[in-house]
Amino acid sequence: MRTDRRNFFRIMGMAGVTLAVGRSMSGAESKKEITEFRGVLYDSTKCAGCRQCEISCADAHNLPHPTDDLVTGVVRKTSETQRTVINMYATSKGEVPVKKQCMHCNEPACAAACLTQAMHKTKEGPVIWRGDKCMGCRYCMVSCPFDIPKFEYHSANPKIQKCDLCYDRIMDGKVPACVETCPANAVTFGTRRELLREARKRIIENPDNYVDQIYGENVAGGTGYLYIGPAPFNELGFNTKLQESSYPALTKGFLYSVPVVFVLLPSLLLGIHESTKEKENKEENE
């Protein structure tokens, strides 16, 4: 879908800009390699809520250690100093911990929203933020259905903070810091395809322990982070109102209409202009 849209934009010849874009796009397409998206499977039934992941995440990204306590029923949010948090929910199946961080959508709203490509879906899967491109408009925050990008409001050189699935570590062949640290193996790193298979296997082998649903398989067009757990996901702090199709699709219709309007409207206006001019001329002649 993304490629389609870019192709479409290439046609639209906006201010001569698109020529340059088009050339770089076709260059990228020719040497395309098939890389599968990597992601993480989080298993609520294995997580003990020890918050080791929060500490290792802070260490890996030079952020302060969390100081607030974990209280059941009190929802802590990710913030500009915490890229991941563990919450404890009181559910119909007892207390259940849930990890929260960026979902690394297959078609991220934040990346589609970004006008400088600072938010970027890498071909390896992580959605990363690039400070040298970002102009701090915060449109990614407006667009993200999971409310993940956080902005440093009290800095003169503010950054967007969000989980980047430890992109640098992945490129070095390591696993994300939280996955490495987790003592209970509640988080598993792998390709999205493998993780979905693994999640299904766990649900089938232990149907009593799991709700028969993988959160992230379809929501928002599919996400890189996948969740399985013992209780229905609306009890686990997930927004179940979110749509199944991808969020960038919501602006597709508008963006597709742009080149059409750009070609047809000036022609129409010019036509009206010419015809009214003729009328004037006729009146003058008479």
Place this chain on the structure above:
Amino acid sequence: MNNSTLSIQKENEGRSTIKFLIDEFKPKGKWLTPFNIISIPVIILGLILIAIRFAKGIGSVTNLTQEVPWGLWIGFDVVTGVAFAGGAYVLTFMVYILKMDKYHSIVRITVLNGFLAYVFYAGALLLDLGRPWNVINPIIGNNFGTSSVLFLVAWHFLLYMMAELIEFSPAIAEWLGARRARKILSGMTIAAVIFGITLSTLHQSGLGALYLMAKEKIHPLWYSGFIPILFLVSSVFAGLSMVIFEGSISHKVFFNQISEKNHKSHNTIVHGLSKICAGVMFAYLFLQLLVFIHGKRWEYLNTPMGYWYLTEMIGFVACPMILFFYGYRRRNILMIRIAAIVTMVGIIINRLNVTVIGFRWDSASHYVPSWMEFVVTLTVIFIEIWVFRWVINRMPVLRDSPSWAKEE
């Protein structure tokens, strides 16, 4: 007034243009007016707040939260300000494309108003950018986020400002007495108008399309896939109401600049605009009704937000529409002016409902703008009015063009 400026220009043709420019930059007339007494302290305070904002971050001045990252500066300054600037594209369409010559005398001031609105309100966007030094990235850099609605809006703002500057440039040329330049620039008007109308159509709707991805965050009474169309249609009567409002003030403040002929024609112009406003508002209400029924939104009506929605639709769209209609039928200028003001309040309410009030309406903590955000917003508006006044007192915007320009 008219003759004296003409003679100044003629004298200056022999002298250096630099001296002329220095003379023109000096203030003219009294400066201890009520407007100045109010605006100067506000502007000074606002500039201090802007300095604090750049030194200590956006959070030191605004009440923005992680849930509501766009507040008053975007919702009012940019989204509402640009809607009010819509008069320029509507009027240029009427005058240059449809050749409705009746409205010719107010085109220049409307284009000037629109141009300054874009410069200042879109310029206010820079205050809201956390990393403004990267603002050139989507324009010159290699970072074209072509899938972004904001990319489109940013480019359109930039291009539209240029188009409006070209549309206005003959007035600058007349001010400087540059005959050749005026001839060339006037020849570019039609191209700039056609380009400008196209750009306006796309970015007036684009401002609404910005919020399309925030599907679950905006109250369902204000969110629909039709936001772009609703924003475009409402920008027509928002812009024309602004033209009526600004015209009624300009005709008092700059009374002695306007020729007798234009004074007399002003009432007919207002009547005509009133009719157009009433018609477009009827279409807009009908569209809103279609969206409401199509979206099956009855369940939300009997809630506090539902009452607020009805207030907006009936009190600030249907009522001024009727006022516009009767004002036009009975040739009642006062009624039309009241309708214009109510419509403008309604547009402010509508844009804020989408961007601020209805955005995260269900959140536990609500965003309420800080007093400092209001002061900075006022600062932007006041500086714009200062520049507006400066231009009108010097260039032939309201007064007639110099006779040499008419002959050509």
